[in-house]
Amino acid sequence: MKICVIGLGYIGLPTAAMFANAGHQVLGIDKKQAIVDALNKGEILIEEKGLADFIKKPVASGHLTAKTEIEPADVFIVSVPTPITEDKKADMRFVKSATEDILTVLKKGDLVILESTSPIGTVDSLMKPILDKSGLVAGVDYNLGHSPERVIPGQILYELVHNSRVAGGYTLHPPAQSASQSFTRALSKARSTRQMQELQRWQSFRKTLSGMST
Ligand SMILES: NC(=O)c1ccc[n+]([C@@H]2O[C@H](COP(=O)([O-])OP(=O)(O)OC[C@H]3O[C@@H](n4cnc5c(N)ncnc54)[C@H](O)[C@@H]3O)[C@@H](O)[C@H]2O)c1
Numbered sequence: 066m067k068i069c070v071i072g073l074g075y076i077g078l079p080t081a082a083m084f085a086n087a088g089h090q091v092l093g094i095d096k097k098q099a100i101v102d103a104l105n106k107g108e109i110l111i112e113e114k115g116l117a118d119f120i121k122k123p124v125a126s127g128h129l130t131a132k133t134e135i136e137p138a139d140v141f142i143v144s145v146p147t148p149i150t151e152d153k154k155a156d157m158r159f160v161k162s163a164t165e166d167i168l169t170v171l172k173k174g175d176l177v178i179l180e181s182t183s184p185i186g187t188v189d190s191l192m193k194p195i196l197d198k199s200g201l202v203a204g205v206d207y208n209l210g211h212s213p214e215r216v217i218p219g220q221i222l223y224e225l226v227h228n229s230r231v232a233g234g235y236t237l238h239p240p241a242q243s244a245s246q247s248f249t250r251a252l253s254k255a256r257s258t259r260q261m262q263e264l265q266r267w268q269s270f271r272k273t274l275s276g277m278s279t
Pocket of ligand 1: 072077215
């Protein structure tokens with residue numbers, strides 16, 4: 066599975082490194098050439114505990130590379146800034162521009178995830194209309210969702226794996242489920258083991274319930 070992470074800042078870079086360390090082919094995209102050049106040399110320009118070492122292995126193995134221009138992939142993760150403007154609104158220009166870039170390479174079966182902190186309805190009102198211009202339909206031809214990041218700087222590598230996540234979107238048909246399941250599994254073995262245990266508990270709970278109703 067090739068994963069493209071758009072925006073290599075405090076959220077995008079650890080996320081990209083997490084997937085690359087899990088063995089996926091990850092391409093990071095950033096408009097800033099200096100960030101791209103540094104990453105391709107195995108260096109980072111931000112400070113986050115453990116991150117400088119965490120990127121070294123996947124960069125050396127070729128699992129994590131960076132470019133300024135988008136390329137086709139199976140999964141796109143949008144982690145660009147959404148700063149608050151003077152009139153207290155979220156500035157969504159970066160999300161719009163990243164979505165327009167995805168439109169140029171979107172294909173059937175892809176999974177697009179908005180990771181940036183965004184106003185409710187952003188996927189519906191901003192991203193879907195742009196991506197549907199491809200002629201593909203969200204939830205039918207490609208998968209589109211929002212899973213806002215909740216990590217705290219300073220312990221991002223720990224929290225990416227251990228924090229619970231809220232996710233929703235146009236991802237309900239079976240291919241999307243399998244895509245999102247493999248996406249979740251990739252986060253870490255520890256996390257997928259925990260989720261598997263939760264799933265097993267839920268299944269046995271359901272079995273008990275159906276036993277009671279018959
Ligand atoms: N930093 C945090 O602790 C934190 C925590 C939770 C959520 N968030 C949210 O995550 C999102 C990203 O925040 P961040 O802190 O990683 O931002 P950041 O400023 O550290 O990094 C964003 C990166 O995106 C790049 N970029 C901007 N537009 C682009 C485009 N069109 N294509 C490619 N690259 C582009 C910038 O050059 C920058 O390197 C925001 O919505 C933020 O609110 C941040």
